[in-house]
Amino acid sequence: xxxxxxxxxxxxxxxxxxxxxxxxxxxxxxxxxxxxxxxxxxxxxxxxxxxxxxxxxxxxxxxxxxxxxxxxxxxxxxxxxxxxxxxxxxxxxxxxxxxxxxxxxxxxxxxxxxxxxxxxxxxxxxxxxxxxxxxxxxxxxxxxxxxxxxxxxxxxxxxxxxxxxxxxxxxxxxxxxxxxxxxxxxxxxxxxxxxxxxxxxxxxxxxxxxxxxxxxxxxxxxxxxxxxxxxxxxxxxxxxxxxxxxxxxxxxxxxxxxxxxxxxxxxxxxxxxxxxxxxxxxxxxxxxxxxxxxxxxxxxxxxxxxxxxxxxxxxxxxxxx
Numbered sequence: 001x002x003x004x005x006x007x008x009x010x011x012x013x014x015x016x017x018x019x020x021x022x023x024x025x026x027x028x029x030x031x032x033x034x035x036x037x038x039x040x041x042x043x044x045x046x047x048x049x050x051x052x053x054x055x056x057x058x059x060x061x062x063x064x065x066x067x068x069x070x071x072x073x074x075x076x077x078x079x080x081x082x083x084x085x086x087x088x089x090x091x092x093x094x095x096x097x098x099x100x101x102x103x104x105x106x107x108x109x110x111x112x113x114x115x116x117x118x119x120x121x122x123x124x125x126x127x128x129x130x131x132x133x134x135x136x137x138x139x140x141x142x143x144x145x146x147x148x149x150x151x152x153x154x155x156x157x158x159x160x161x162x163x164x165x166x167x168x169x170x171x172x173x174x175x176x177x178x179x180x181x182x183x184x185x186x187x188x189x190x191x192x193x194x195x196x197x198x199x200x201x202x203x204x205x206x207x208x209x210x211x212x213x214x215x216x217x218x219x220x221x222x223x224x225x226x227x228x229x230x231x232x233x234x235x236x237x238x239x240x241x242x243x244x245x246x247x248x249x250x251x252x253x254x255x256x257x258x259x260x261x262x263x264x265x266x267x268x269x270x271x272x273x274x275x276x277x278x279x280x281x282x283x284x285x286x287x288x289x290x291x292x293x294x295x296x297x298x299x300x301x302x303x304x305x306x307x308x309x310x311x312x313x314x315x316x317x318x319x320x321x
Contacts, residue, residue, distance in 0.1 A: 053294060053301045053317070054296070054299065054301055054317035055294050055295070055296025055297075055298075055299050055300055055301050055317060056294070056296055057157045057158070057159075057294055057295045057296045057297065058086060058087065058156050058157040058294075058295055059084065059085055059086025059087070059292060059293065059294055059295070060086055060087050060088075060089055060156060060161075060197075060291075060292075060293040060295060061080075061081060061084055061086045061087070061088050061089070061290045061291070061292055061293075061305075062088070062089040062090075062091055062199065062233050062261075062263055062290060062291045062293070063077060063090075063091060063235065063263045063264070063265050063266035063267075063288075063289070063290045063291065064090060064091025064092045064093055064124060064201060064234070064235020064236065064263060064264050064266055065091075065092070065093045065124070065235050065236070065238050065264040065265070065266045065267070065268040065269075066090060066093065066094055066095065066108065066111075066112055066266035066267050066268065067094060067095035067096065067103070067104075067107045067108035067111060067112060067113075067266075067267070067268075068095070068096040068097075068107055068267065068268050069103070069106055069107040070096070071267070071268075071269075072267075073266070073267025073268060073269070073288045073307075074107075074108070074111040074112060074266060074267035074268070075110075075111050075267070076267060076288055076307040077111075077112070077265070077266050077267045077288050077289065077290055077307060078111035078112050078114065078115070078267075079307070080289065080290050080305050080307060081112065081115050081290065082114075084290075084292060084305070086118070086292070087118055087119075087120060087156050088112070088115050088118050088119040088120070089119075089120055089121070089122070089161075089163075089199050089233065090112070090119060090120075090121040090122065090266075091122060091124070091199055091200070091201055091233055091234055091235035091263060091264070091266075092121075092122050092123055092124025092125070092126075092127065092166070092200065092201025092202075092234075092235050092236065093124030093125065093126040093127065093201065093235060093236070093264075093266075093268065094108055094112075094121060094123075094124065094126075094127055094136060094139075095107050095108040095126070095127075095135075096126055096268055097126060097129065098126070098129035098130055098135075099126055099127040099128075099129055099130055099133065099135045099136055100129075100130055100135050101134075101135045101138060101139070103135070104135055104136075104138075104139045108139075111267075112266070116140075116143075119140075119143065120143060120154065120161070120163060121136070121140050121143065121144055121163070122150065122163045122164060122165065122166075122199050122200045122201055123136050123144070123150045123165055123167060123201065124166075124167070124201035124202075124235065124236065125167060125201065125202075125236075127167075128167050128170055132147075132148060132170075133150070133167075133170070137150075145163060148171070149165065149171060149179075149180070150163070150164075150165035150167075150171065151163060151164050151165050151180055151183060151184070153187050153191065155191075155193075156295055157295050157297075158193065158194065158195065158295070158297045159193060159195045159196065159197055159295045160191045160193035160195070160196045160197070161196075161197050161198070161199070162184065162187060162188075162196070162197070162198040162199070163198075163199055163200070164180065164184065164198055164199070164200040164217075164220055165180060165200065166200040166201045166202040166214065166216065166217050166220075166234070167201070167202075168180075168216045168217065169216075173219075174216055174217050174218075174219050174220050175216075175218070175219040176219050176222075178219065180220070181219045181220060181223055184220060184223050184224075185223050185226075185227070188223065188224070188227035188229070189227075194297070194298060194320050194321075195230050195295065195296075195297075195298070195299070195300070195320035196224070196227065196228070196229040196230055196231075196320075197229070197230060197231040197232070197233065197293075197295075198220070198224055198229060198231070198232050198233075199232065199233040199234065200217065200220070200232075200233075200234055201234060201235050201236050202214035202216065202217055202234060202236050203234035203235075203236055203237060203241075203260065203262045204217050204218065204220075204221045204232070204234070204250075204260065205243060205246060205250055205260055205277060205279065205280075206234075206236075206237050206241065206262055206277070207241055207273050207274055207275065207276045207277050207280045207283055208236075208237030208239060208241070208262070208271055208272075208273060208274065209271065209272045209273055209274040210237055210238070210271040210272070211236050211237055211271075212237075212274070213250075213277070214236075221248065221258070222248045224258055225247055225248045225256065225257070225258060226248075228256065228321040229258055229321075230258065230259065230300070230318075230320045230321060231258065231259050231260075231261070231293075231300065232258050232259075232260045232261075233260075233261050233263060233291065234260065234261075234262050234263070234264075235262065235263060235264035235266070236262070236264055237262050237264045237271050238264040238265065238268055238269050238270050238271040238285075239262065239264060239265065239270065239271050239272075239273060239283065239284065239285040240261075240262065240263055240264075240265050240282070240283070240284040240285070240289065240291075240304055240314070241261070241262040241273075241280060241282065241283045241284075242259070242260075242261050242262075242280075242281050242282040242302075242314060243259060243260045243261075243279045243280055243281060244257070244259065244279045244280075244281050245257030245258060245259045246258060246259075246260065246279050250277075250278060250279065251278070251279075252278070252279050255321075256321065259318065261291055261302070263290070263291045263304075265287070265288045265289045265290070266288065266290070267288050270285050270286055270287075271285065272285065273285060282314045284304070284314065287306045287307060287308045288306070288307045289304055289305050289306035289307055289308075290304075290305050291303075291304055291305070292304070292305045298319060298320055299317060299318055299319040299320050300317065300318060300320070301315070301316070301317045302314070302315060302316055302317070302318075303315040
């Protein structure tokens with residue numbers, strides 16, 4: 001394994017909210033963000049206090065936009081996974097650029113692939129560079145849900161988790177009446193958990209300059225709001241952004257809104273932010289990392305775990321609906 005990793009690197013280089021918000025600003029690479037990385041819409045702090053955890057329960061570790069033989073960012077975030085227990089969620093774009101079987105073997109398996117036994121993925125657009133996302137479904141097998149669909153659900157502790165496929169045009173759409181939206185509503189009705197988390201690749205809301213918000217997944221977002229879901233995770237924008245709980249129209253709604261985390265920080269590259277959109281609370285670019293969630297019986301703690309040494313932290317807690 002070590003020899004293979006060295007080989008890769010040699011090739012690469014040459015809402016009842018109870019929020020304890022902790023935001024630390026870290027210097028990022030020049031030009032990596034359109035605004036200042038690590039800023040918050042409500043004002044930030046240059047200090048790095050520590051948020052005391054509120055909840056106890058199993059952990060989830062999440063990021064998207066991960067594997068590449070063109071750099072070692074995925075090795076850096078995989079080193080975080082090496083020391084953190086919990087279920088690993090891949091938020092799409094598992095490996096670049098085309099997600100072929102060869103790229104999975106050479107550019108993902110040596111890093112995040114060593115945590116395959118505890119990984120649950122959702123597909124991204126780069127996973128569909130190969131027809132039918134065949135490399136993705138071949139690599140993950142039954143862990144990726146039914147071949148050609150990619151949506152499935154499972155439980156972690158007392159939470160219900162739902163993986164969805166935001167490559168809407170490849171799976172017959174994501175809107176009202178689509179097969180996926182119909183399945184989602186049925187799954188939510190059959191699993192009325194106190195706390196629910198969904199994850200997919202394209203963010204419904206984003207301040208990112210590269211891609212921004214995706215209206216294609218609006219039907220999925222509305223189904224989750226209707227069911228009282230609590231958290232949505234996504235990637236696609238290669239940065240970290242946390243939102244206040246948002247309703248079906250993207251308005252801040254502490255009582256029934258969903259909190260979205262955009263975590264495209266798995267190791268591929270960094271994207272810039274544009275102007276912050278409504279509800280954006282924290283935006284950070286210029287560092288890779290993973291989102292660490294602790295799933296309690298009635299709420300959750302979050303913490304962005306950066307690969308950089310030093311205070312680059314967003315942490316807090318909230319209750320489920």
